[in-house]
Amino acid sequence: MKSLSKTDKIYVAGHRGLVGSAIWNNLISRGFTNLVGRTHKELDLLDGVAVREFFDAERPVAVVLAAAHVGGIMANLHDRADFIYQNLQIQQNVIGEAWRHGVERLLFLGSTCIYPREAPQPMTEDCLLTSPLEYTNEPYAIAKIAGLKLCESLNLQYGTNYIAVMPTNLYGPNDNFDLVSSHVLPAMIRKIHLAKCLREGNDEALRLDLSRRPVAQPLSDFGITADAVTLWGTGKPMREFLWSEEMADASVHVLLNVDFHDTYADHVSGDGINEIRNCHINVGTGVELSIRELAEKIRRTIGYEGEIRWDSSKPDGTLRKLTDVSKLHELGWHHQIEIDEGIERLYKWYLDDLQR
Numbered sequence: 164m165k166s167l168s169k170t171d172k173i174y175v176a177g178h179r180g181l182v183g184s185a186i187w188n189n190l191i192s193r194g195f196t197n198l199v200g201r202t203h204k205e206l207d208l209l210d211g212v213a214v215r216e217f218f219d220a221e222r223p224v225a226v227v228l229a230a231a232h233v234g235g236i237m238a239n240l241h242d243r244a245d246f247i248y249q250n251l252q253i254q255q256n257v258i259g260e261a262w263r264h265g266v267e268r269l270l271f272l273g274s275t276c277i278y279p280r281e282a283p284q285p286m287t288e289d290c291l292l293t294s295p296l297e298y299t300n301e302p303y304a305i306a307k308i309a310g311l312k313l314c315e316s317l318n319l320q321y322g323t324n325y326i327a328v329m330p331t332n333l334y335g336p337n338d339n340f341d342l343v344s345s346h347v348l349p350a351m352i353r354k355i356h357l358a359k360c361l362r363e364g365n366d367e368a369l370r371l372d373l374s375r376r377p378v379a380q381p382l383s384d385f386g387i388t389a390d391a392v393t394l395w396g397t398g399k400p401m402r403e404f405l406w407s408e409e410m411a412d413a414s415v416h417v418l419l420n421v422d423f424h425d426t427y428a429d430h431v432s433g434d435g436i437n438e439i440r441n442c443h444i445n446v447g448t449g450v451e452l453s454i455r456e457l458a459e460k461i462r463r464t465i466g467y468e469g470e471i472r473w474d475s476s477k478p479d480g481t482l483r484k485l486t487d488v489s490k491l492h493e494l495g496w497h498h499q500i501e502i503d504e505g506i507e508r509l510y511k512w513y514l515d516d517l518q519r
Contacts, residue, residue, distance in 0.1 A: 167195075167225055167268070167419060174199045174223035176208060176257050177230030182272055182330070184337045185411035186227055193415065199223060209249060214256040218264045225268040226261045227418065228254070228310075232303075234344040236395070236480055239300045250306035258313055262323060269325040270418045271314050273307040273443065275486055276300045277329060285449065285487040288329075288441040297481045311443045318423045319439060326421055328414055331447035331486050334505065335407030336512050342378055342385045347454065348404060351461050352510055354392050357382055359467040361389040371517050391470040395477035398455030403447050403485050406500040406508070413446045413496045421494055447486035448498045457502070464506050 167173070173190060177183035178200030190198060199221055206217055208230055232249040239246060254271075261269050278286045279294040296304045307329075314325035338349040345353070353372075360369040361382070378385075386393030426442040452460075458471050491497075500508075 169194045171224040172197045173225045175227045181337050183229035185407045189411040189415045208253045211256045218260040227270045228257050229272045235346050238344045243302045247302035247306050254310040271327040273329045275329050275331050276304045277308050284483045285485040287487040315442050324423050327443040328446045330410045331403045331405050333407045354387050355465050355467045357387050358392045391472050393472040396479035397475050398473045400479045401451045401483045403451045406505045409498050416496045445486040449488045451485045
């Protein structure tokens, strides 16, 4: 596999988001000087003609597809058509134009929600498509499965080197803290921070937060009061979390060092067909904790003295989603940042961001 030069042009789709910005910064820290990014206003990835014109003009040597339509459990439940349509369209446009323009190396970012609801724990890459998906995020998961299969199939038919990585739950700088669409960890941080402001009567901090990220409904509608924060579900589900900058380091490690042929073992079926599948790579820590434990860690970090309550009438989602990261370890990468340090880092980032 030809190595990437520090001056080779690399297009990072979604370079302003949680995932893309972390990958962009990691590439810069490694000395790559020819990065290309476009905001949504500059390039709508749902517009196939615009994407083709972009590739015509820029001719990147490598592509990182970190752009996606993402959201938490509430958004996934309410906007099911948006999650499957927009993600399929983005993937078709970017991966398709990369192939048509001769891009040999591409990194596709998916999610561990691709795995079945009742997958054996921890989840290996080989449990993909072995049983039904979790209902709440099924449309998003199907889109991501289609993306990884597109990469896998292009590699097999055309000899490209399009690698798909499936990160576990991510959190970190530039996270989404919207009370409707955010994922569980940043949502908890903001809710508990706002509850602390209410409890301490810190109107200045409250105004600062709500002016930076306006909320259309009363905070109580989101379970935020001075006395308690009410969170969805029972708190029993187990989750694994990875600091986004570490995900970026793992992803860039894969982009630079891993060849498609490193991602699978040959399996000849009974009818003589060499079946090559499940070539994607889990990216995570291999460590889990309950949502209830996570909430308590966040409460202690923020210093909120009110209650954490649980609304069991709301869905829990998948009960466990722990990744088996053996393949990633064999390919030469391990995580370093544990959850307690990560929560402290993200809360500090959040408070600093309010002052920007």
